[in-house]
Amino acid sequence: MTRETIAAPGGPSRPAGRDDAPTPPLRPGGYDPGDYAPLVVHSAEEAGVSALLLMGVLHNEAYKPHHPLLERLWHWWKPEASFGIANMHRATFEEVRHAHGLTGRWEDLRDDPAFAVRAAALHLKDLDRRLPERHVRRYSRDELLALGYNAGERNMRAFARGVPPGPMARSYLRRLRANRRRSARALAAVAGPDTPVSRAVTTRPASGDRANGA
Incomplete structure (x- = not known):
């Protein structure tokens, strides 16, 4: 799997903390x-996943308000709703928390965008470990990981074998592809020129990254 290693101009990216992350607008x-590109770059590098993939997930998960107050109201109306700018459900977060020894709580995703981005990056890392090296050619590896983020590990592995995604997963994939250039531009603004993610603005996504089959 090809990874983008991105550093801020003038040196390596520094850890981004809660104080560096703006609160989503009301x-x-x-x-x-x-607006969270520096956090995405740092968290992706830390987890060893693609920054472009992580930013694409954030764009796909931007369909609902993420201000902490609005997320509280959303959760009151829909108790099973997800939290944070990466829209992570409680069960998924608990798996990530136990696997990586996180000290934060699921509710902290709502109030701490930096923590939410880090948890999403770690979840993508876990999905990557569970995705077979060989998969159908119609999806890139990062596309399968995004589908896993949306539809779960079991479905991701099925899609990798060639099982057709359902309507919701197909919609998620279409939006991921549509947001690719926008995601790349946001990352290029903090990565500087002539980096892999900068070149992704004008490069079509790979369709057979370590792929096999129809």
């Missing part, structure tokens, strides 16, 4: 995942 339509 105003509808004012949220832009690109």
Whole structure:
């Protein structure tokens, strides 16, 4: 799997903390995942996953308000709802927390965007370990990981074998592909010129990254 290693201009990216992460806006339509590009770069490097994939997931998960107050109201209306700018459900978070020794709580995802981005990156890392090296050619490895983030590990492995995704997973994949250039531009703004993610702005996504089959 090809990874983007991205450093901020002038040196390696520094750890991004809670104070560096802006609170998502209360105003509808004012949220832009690109505002979290430095966090995405750092968390992706730390977890060993693609920054472009992680940013794509944030764009795909931007369909609902992420201000902490609005997420509290959303959770009151829909108790099984997910938390944080990466929309992580409690069961998934608990798996990540136990696997990586995280000290934060699921509820902290709602109030701490940096923690939410880090948890999402670690979850993608776990999915990558569980995805077979060989998979059908119609999806890149990162696309399968994004589908796993959305539909779960079991479905991800089925898609990798060639089982057709359902309507919701197909919609998720279409949005991921549609957001690719936007995600790449946001990362290029903090990565500087002539980096893998900068070149991704004008490069089509690979369709057979370590793939096999139809």
